[in-house]
Amino acid sequence: MVELADCFAPVQAELAGLEQEIQGELASDSKALSGLVGHISKYAGKRLRPALVYLSAKAAGGRVVREHDKLAIIVELIHTATLVHDDILDGADVRRRVATVNALYGNHVPVLLGDFIYAHAFAMSVDLPTPDASRILARVTKIVCKGEINQIFDRFDFGLTEPRYLKIIEAKTAELYAASCELGALYSGADRRRVEALERYGRSIGVAFQIIDDCLDLIGDEGVVGKSLGTDLESGKLTLPLIHYAATVSGAERQRFESLIRDESLTNRRARLSEEFDIGAxxxxxxxxxxxxxxxAMDDLDTLPATPSRDALRAVAEFVLCRKR
Amino acid sequence: MVELADCFAPVQAELAGLEQEIQGELASDSKALSGLVGHISKYAGKRLRPALVYLSAKAAGGRVVREHDKLAIIVELIHTATLVHDDILDGADVRRRVATVNALYGNHVPVLLGDFIYAHAFAMSVDLPTPDASRILARVTKIVCKGEINQIFDRFDFGLTEPRYLKIIEAKTAELYAASCELGALYSGADRRRVEALERYGRSIGVAFQIIDDCLDLIGDEGVVGKSLGTDLESGKLTLPLIHYAATVSGAERQRFESLIRDESLTNRRARLSEEFDIGAxxxxxxxxxxxxxxxAMDDLDTLPATPSRDALRAVAEFVLCRKR
Structure with missing residues (x-):
C-alpha cells in the first residue's frame, strides 16, 4: 500500500517548513482570527497541492526558487478556503475528525474566515515578480465556484450525463491540481510544452481523485476516509456510479432508484443503496x-525526462487510484 | 434634501454604462450562474463606490483613463460580493426590497456566488497595467473580513469601547470607500499628497456612513432605508448609540438595558428600545x-483645487449626514 507522504520524498526538504509558514502567513493581531486560524490548522490535510508545486518544478527539469515556497502556501490556502466554505455547503460537522468551523460558530464566521484566507492568498500572489500566478489563480477560483454552483443546480437531475458530470468535477476539483502543477513548472523556467504536460497531468489526477472520492462517499468507511460520508446521496448529488446505474436500469427498478434519492421521508440512504441495489457494476x-x-496522466509524465520527481508524480497518481481499496 | 444621484453630475457620463458593463463582466455560459447574476442585478445600489473612483480621479486634478472604468466595476463587484456574503451573516431576507439569494437558495449558493464575484474582481484587477489595484484590494478585503469577524466575536460584550467600535467599522465599511478614492486618484496620475487626502476623505465618510447606518438600524423606517432593520439589536451587536447609552447609565437601569439585548425570550427589541429607554441623547x-x-472629510477636500468634482465629493459627504433625517 502506497502512503502519500512516501511519494513526497524528493521534495521533503521543501515541504518541511510548510506548516509553520502557513501559520506565520495567517498570524494576526486579532484574537478572534488567531483562534480560528489555530483551529483550522488542526485539519491540515496531506499537503498534496504544495507537493505538486515542488514536484512539478523538478519534474519539468527546472529549478526550485524562492517563489515556489510562496506558491506552495498560496495553493494550500486557496484549498483551505474552499474547504472552509464547503463545510457551509454540505452541512458537514466533521472534517478530518475535527469539528468544522460552522459547527462551532454558525455560518457567519466561516464565510468570513474563508474570504479572509482567499484574500490573503491573492495578496501573496500579487507580491510575486510576475502576474502569472495571480491571473491563473483568480481564473481557477472562478472556475471552481462555477463548477460547484452548477453541481448544486444539477441536484436531483436524473438526466445528468457523464460528460456534464466530468466537466463539473474537472472544474470544482481538478483545476486547482492543474494550476498547482502548472505554476510549479512555470516558475521553474521550464519550457511551455512541459508546463502544459504537467498541467494536463494535474487535471487528470484531479478528475480521477474526485471520481474515487464520489465512490467512497457511497461505499467508504468514515473511519478510514476521515470525513462525513453519504452526503452526496442525502443532498441529491448524482455522481458517476449513480449516473451509470440510472442509465442501466429502467421501469420499476429505475423508479425505485429515483425514490431512494428523491423520497424526503427516507433516512440512511447510504446503507439502503448498498443493501437494496446492485450497484457493484x-x-x-x-x-x-x-x-x-x-x-x-501517466502518458503525460512519459514525455518528461526520467527523474526522481517524475517517479514521485507517478506514485501520486497510483495513490489516487489505490484509495479505492 | 440632497439626492445622492445629483452629487454624481460631474461623472454622469462615466457612470452611464456601468450597469451594463457589470452585467457583461459577469456573463457566463452557466445557466445557473447567469440566473443568479441576473437576480443580484435587481438589488443594485446607488453605485457610490464607482462614483467615488471617478470623482476622486477628477478632484485630484488627474485624468480619467480607461483603467478607471475597470476600477469602478471592480470596487462595485467587491462591494456586491460583500453584500451577498453579509446576507448569510445576519440572516436578512430582504435587501433593497428584493429577496436575498440565501432566502431563495439556502446558504450554499450565495457563498459560492460571492466567492465567484470576488474572484472575478481580482481577475479584473490583475489585468490592469500595474499591480497597485490588486495589492490594495486584496489588502482591503482582508481588513474588511477581519473587521467583520472581530465584530461578531464582540457581540454581547458590554465592555466594548468607542475606539474599538470605530476601528471595527473603519475596517468593515470605511476601507473600501478609502480604497475607491485612493485608486481613483492614484490611476489618474495625481501626486501622492492628493491621493492620500482622498483616501482619508473616503475613510472618514465611510466611518460616518456606518455610524449613521447603525443609528438607523435602531430608529430608521424600513420602508425608507430599504432593508431589514433592528438586526444589530437582535444579534447583540453593540453600536455607538448603545455603547454610549451603556456608559451613561448604571445600577438597575444598566441591568434593564443589558437584559434588553441579552434576554433570549424577548422579541421586538427595537420597539422596546424606543419605548422603554431614553436613548435620545x-x-x-x-x-x-x-x-x-x-x-x-471636508478638511481633506479643502486641500484640493476647487473643481466641480471636489464640490460633488462635498455633497456626497453632506448626503451621508442627511440620511439621519
Missing part, C-alpha cells in the same frame, strides 16, 4: 473511468 | 460623532 465502471484518467 | 451623541468625521 456501476462502481466498477466508475473505478475504470478513474483508471482511464490515471493512464492519461 | 445617545443617538444625538452618535450623530455628532458622525458629523466630526464629515468635518474631517
Amino acid at each position: 456501476s462502481l466498477d465502471y466508475a473505478f475504470r473511468r478513474a483508471d482511464d484518467f490515471i493512464k492519461s | 445617545s443617538l444625538d451623541y452618535a450623530f455628532r460623532r458622525a458629523d466630526d468625521f464629515i468635518k474631517s
